[in-house]
Amino acid sequence: xxxxxxxxxxxxPVARWEPNTRERLVRAAVDLFADQGYDAxxxxxxxxxxxxxxxxxxxxxxxxxxxVLFAGQDxxxxxxxxxxxxxxxxxxxxxxxxxxxDALAALHTNDQREFAVRLRAAIVGNAELRERAASKRFALxxxxxxxxxxxxxxxxxxGLAAELGIRAYYRAYEQWADSPGEQTLTDFARHSLSELxxxxxxxx
Amino acid sequence: xxxxxxxxxxxxPVARWEPNTRERLVRAAVDLFADQGYDAxxxxxxxxxxxxxxxxxxxxxxxxxxxVLFAGQDxxxxxxxxxxxxxxxxxxxxxxxxxxxDALAALHTNDQREFAVRLRAAIVGNAELRERAASKRFALxxxxxxxxxxxxxxxxxxGLAAELGIRAYYRAYEQWADSPGEQTLTDFARHSLSELxxxxxxxx
Numbered sequence: 001x002x003x004x005x006x007x008x009x010x011x012x013p014v015a016r017w018e019p020n021t022r023e024r025l026v027r028a029a030v031d032l033f034a035d036q037g038y039d040a041x042x043x044x045x046x047x048x049x050x051x052x053x054x055x056x057x058x059x060x061x062x063x064x065x066x067x068v069l070f071a072g073q074d075x076x077x078x079x080x081x082x083x084x085x086x087x088x089x090x091x092x093x094x095x096x097x098x099x100x101x102d103a104l105a106a107l108h109t110n111d112q113r114e115f116a117v118r119l120r121a122a123i124v125g126n127a128e129l130r131e132r133a134a135s136k137r138f139a140l141x142x143x144x145x146x147x148x149x150x151x152x153x154x155x156x157x158x159g160l161a162a163e164l165g166i167r168a169y170y171r172a173y174e175q176w177a178d179s180p181g182e183q184t185l186t187d188f189a190r191h192s193l194s195e196l197x198x199x200x201x202x203x204x
Numbered sequence: 205x206x207x208x209x210x211x212x213x214x215x216x217p218v219a220r221w222e223p224n225t226r227e228r229l230v231r232a233a234v235d236l237f238a239d240q241g242y243d244a245x246x247x248x249x250x251x252x253x254x255x256x257x258x259x260x261x262x263x264x265x266x267x268x269x270x271x272v273l274f275a276g277q278d279x280x281x282x283x284x285x286x287x288x289x290x291x292x293x294x295x296x297x298x299x300x301x302x303x304x305x306d307a308l309a310a311l312h313t314n315d316q317r318e319f320a321v322r323l324r325a326a327i328v329g330n331a332e333l334r335e336r337a338a339s340k341r342f343a344l345x346x347x348x349x350x351x352x353x354x355x356x357x358x359x360x361x362x363g364l365a366a367e368l369g370i371r372a373y374y375r376a377y378e379q380w381a382d383s384p385g386e387q388t389l390t391d392f393a394r395h396s397l398s399e400l401x402x403x404x405x406x407x408x
Contacts, residue, residue, distance in 0.1 A: 092408040134342035135335040156403040163367055164407070199360040200404055203368070204296045 022061050022071065024050040029068040030115065033122035038129060041065065066132060069123065073136045077143035079103055084147035093153045097144060097165035098193055104169060105185040108176075116177035141166045164200060168193035226265050226275065228254040233272040234319065237326035242333060245269065270336060273327065277340045281347035283307055288351035297357045301348060301369035302397055308373060309389040312380075320381035345370045368404060372397035 028050035032041040043065050047053040062068050080100040087096035108116075123129040144162035149155060172188035179188070232253035236245040247269050251257040266272050284304040291300035312320075327333040348366035353359060376392035383392070 094408055131335065131339040134339040138338035138341065154403075156399060157407060159371065160368075160400065160404055160407055163371070164364075167363065167367070195360060196364065197407070199358075200364050200407060203361060203364055203401070203404060204298055 021050070021053070021057065025053070025058060025061055026068055026071065027115070029065065030118050030122050033069075033126075034118050038065075038122065038126045066128065069119065069129065070132055070136050073139060076104060077140055079107075080140065080144050081147040084144065085150065087151075089151075093148050093151075093157055093161035094164065094193075094197065096148065096151065097161050098190070100144065100147075101165055101169050101172075101189045101193060102186060105172070105189045108185045110182070110184060113177050113179070116173065120174075120177060137166060137170065164196050165193065168196050171196075225254070225257070225261065229257070229262060229265055230272055230275065231319070233269065234322050234326050237273075237330075238322050242269075242326065242330045270332065273323065273333065274336055274340050277343060280308060281344055283311075284344065284348050285351040288348065289354060291355075293355075297352050297355075297361055297365035298368065298397075298401065300352065300355065301365050302394070304348065304351075305369055305373050305376075305393045305397060306390060309376070309393045312389045314386075314388060317381050317383070320377065324378075324381060341370060341374065368400050369397065372400045375400070 025046060029041070029046045032045055032049060043058050044055050046065060046068065047055050047058040050058075062071060080103070083100045083103045084096045087099050091099070123133050141159075141162045144165055145155075145158045148158035148161055153161070169189055169192070172185060172192040175192070176183070176185045176188045229250060232255075233245070233250045236249055236253060247262050248259050250269060250272065251259050251262040254262075266275060284307070287304045287307045288300045291303050295303070327337050345363075345366045348369055349359075349362045352362035352365055357365070373393055373396070376389060376396040379396070380387070380389045380392045
């Protein structure tokens with residue numbers, strides 16, 4: 001990540017230097033969806049709440065108000081695929097998947113837990129968003145499956161390892177969002193993957 | 205399934221006795237989506253193609269044109285849940301799931317394969333429908349998970365057994381739709397579940 005000394009910000013025109021525009025739009029959307037509901041919230045309101053931005057600025061970043069909440073999907077899929085591709089040739093499918101989960105989890109710090117809870121509340125409360133969330137989860141599983149197949153993993157095994165990994169990540173994310181302690185998302189994700197492996201081995 | 209001698213149909217007013225209205229609407233929709241695309245097709249056209257029906261008749265059966273393709277979701281979920289609940293107390297989670305898949309597969313006869321191929325083509329060609337399909341798959345997995353948990357299966361195991369079962373069913377459905385031979389969907393589903401169990405046991 002590119003880090004600039006914050007002082008530099010004062011010397012650059014705000015309209016051109018908007019490093020957090022996307023993030024501000026996401027946070028504004030989640031706040032508004034939580035406060036007044038998804039259906040009642042307009043793109044203009046989101047842009048306004050994100051610091052007096054225009055609708056046009058919003059549409060430079062997102063195709064519609066729904067996608068604000070799922071903008072990370074492609075990036076997550078690419079990150080998973082990249083890390084799985086880069087895993088040592090000797091890594092087993094689940095070891096490669098574990099490396100991918102570590103990379104995803106490292107994107108989150110514990111001060112983001114409150115936001116994770118609000119995001120979840122916004123999605124759970126709306127059928128259209130729940131549907132979109134299921135589609136994201138499926139797409140991530142497919143991305144991991146494809147990355148494993150590129151490593152030569154047979155398709156059945158690749159699909160199952162991908163499913164186990166994404167299932168572990170989602171389970172860990174829920175637990176992490178609700179946790180008050182010092183454990184990181186990485187801790188939860190590793191524990192969850194290990195639990196799921198054990199459960200999978202005894203499946204009957 | 206209630207079977208009436210077909211001759212009886214001639215003695216009952218058509219407007220009140222429309223045993224196949226839903227099915228005719230589904231087939232008309234799939235035909236039109238395949239011919240002219242999902243976005244270009246209106247509810248009126250679907251109703252008309254289904255034998256000169258009205259929009260109002262359509263809306264008595266489906267909330268919108270998208271749901272025509274996914275109308276079976278609730279029924280499938282309930283069938284799976286019912287069969288899993290009714291499995292002997294001694295059945296393992298995967299045995300209960302296998303009974304559920306048998307029940308689902310038994311709904312399909314081999315003369316429906318051509319329709320399955322057309323339905324798939326309609327869904328694959330449209331992002332909104334693919335998303336809805338992912339959501340259906342997720343909902344079915346959740347239904348099986350919940351049914352297993354009601355049997356006292358621990359949540360991790362229930363989720364994995366459900367995933368294995370739904371994954372096996374979808375895989376089998378694809379293979380069956382493309383197959384020219386005598387094998388039934390039941391044959392494919394049993395084989396697929398057995399393959400996935402084996403792959404799962406060697407996952408590493």
